Amino acid sequence: MLRFGILGLGEGRSTMSATLNSTKIKLVQVCDRNLELCKQRAKEFDFHHYTTEYEEMLANPEVDAVGIYTPDKLHATHIKMAMEAGKHVVCTKPLLDDLSDAVEIIEIQKRTGMKLFVGQSSRFFEPMKRQREDFQKGLIGDLITVEAYYHADHRWFLNKPWALENQFKWLYGGLSHPVDFIRWYLPEIEEVMGYGMLSSNGHKGGLKNADTMHFIFKAVDGRLARISGAYSGPIQPVVRDSEMSCILRGTEGCSQGDYMDLRYAVTTKDGEEQLITWEKKMKHYFRFEGKSHHAGEYNNYLEHFADSIAEGFTAYPDLQEGLGTIALLKTMERALDSGKPEKVQDTIDQFGLTQYLDK
Ligand SMILES: NC(=O)c1ccc[n+]([C@@H]2O[C@H](COP(=O)([O-])OP(=O)(O)OC[C@H]3O[C@@H](n4cnc5c(N)ncnc54)[C@H](O)[C@@H]3O)[C@@H](O)[C@H]2O)c1
Numbered sequence: 001m002l003r004f005g006i007l008g009l010g011e012g013r014s015t016m017s018a019t020l021n022s023t024k025i026k027l028v029q030v031c032d033r034n035l036e037l038c039k040q041r042a043k044e045f046d047f048h049h050y051t052t053e054y055e056e057m058l059a060n061p062e063v064d065a066v067g068i069y070t071p072d073k074l075h076a077t078h079i080k081m082a083m084e085a086g087k088h089v090v091c092t093k094p095l096l097d098d099l100s101d102a103v104e105i106i107e108i109q110k111r112t113g114m115k116l117f118v119g120q121s122s123r124f125f126e127p128m129k130r131q132r133e134d135f136q137k138g139l140i141g142d143l144i145t146v147e148a149y150y151h152a153d154h155r156w157f158l159n160k161p162w163a164l165e166n167q168f169k170w171l172y173g174g175l176s177h178p179v180d181f182i183r184w185y186l187p188e189i190e191e192v193m194g195y196g197m198l199s200s201n202g203h204k205g206g207l208k209n210a211d212t213m214h215f216i217f218k219a220v221d222g223r224l225a226r227i228s229g230a231y232s233g234p235i236q237p238v239v240r241d242s243e244m245s246c247i248l249r250g251t252e253g254c255s256q257g258d259y260m261d262l263r264y265a266v267t268t269k270d271g272e273e274q275l276i277t278w279e280k281k282m283k284h285y286f287r288f289e290g291k292s293h294h295a296g297e298y299n300n301y302l303e304h305f306a307d308s309i310a311e312g313f314t315a316y317p318d319l320q321e322g323l324g325t326i327a328l329l330k331t332m333e334r335a336l337d338s339g340k341p342e343k344v345q346d347t348i349d350q351f352g353l354t355q356y357l358d359k
Pocket of ligand 1: 007008009010011012031032033034037052054069070071072074092093094119120121122160173
């Protein structure tokens, strides 16, 4: 069993539930600098091995790997500390919110040999897993284009102090999900253009950066993709549409995975249309009040990571793939700043990543 420690017990609550319900992972210790939250989680899960000091968890020889669930801007520091302490790393999305530390992290990984896996949860939800399987089986033929979006009324998120800091950007926090879908199917995006704005709701709530964004992408082979995100207003009814969705248009068919709704639809090359839902898996995915946390996908991805350690294969997105996604997000940020199309290669060169990420 992979012996695990968890840093950050907000969203880390899902990770606690996932690890405590896994036969492949043993939860050894959890950490949050907020003592009251440690006590609350200890009571909730009847799991009492907590500390408020990250260093203490990293010094624990019983911990093989740590899961990082701290605010976005702290991921780089917490990843570096974990690898230096000889721990494998699972880091939640977004892997980073900047690329300044990327080269250093790659070099630390090379020196220490520690594995890093991005907890890109949306890939591990039932509809998205099924969409991937069908695509790989050739059910929709060759891919023509990808459309993905993540729209959510995240005004509640503005109660977290770090959400109102200058450094917090929905570009990384929200769009890392649909951007990951794009790169899952079209890894070699060359150029991006887009617009973003801060809505009046977001401005009123104290946000500093864009909360409403639309982008178009061009891959090296000329194929196109698009994504959008909006985070400070009501969303369309979920019976009509999903908060987060990925549409694949192929030469022979078309498929759509709806993230939180456990719903998937496909038009196959035989002209059949199927709508698939997973009522029986609701209890696996949603374990807490409402749909506030969705621990089942964490179960799925953490066990995949545990298997990768036990069996010696690479669990994706790994560090390189994850940094490729952050390089794309950074290029999108450059496009918002310049108001012009921007090239991913320029971002890669700017941050000294050419030898690491360049094909
Ligand atoms: N679907 C998903 O994969 C998903 C969903 C939600 C959040 N997240 C990610 O999880 C991360 C955390 O988000 P959240 O909503 O839980 O935020 P949060 O503010 O609720 O929780 C972060 C916790 O980290 C703790 N913390 C901060 N610095 C620390 C330190 N140095 N040592 C110990 N503890 C420290 C804080 O006390 C806090 O409890 C973000 O990066 C977010 O993007 C991922």
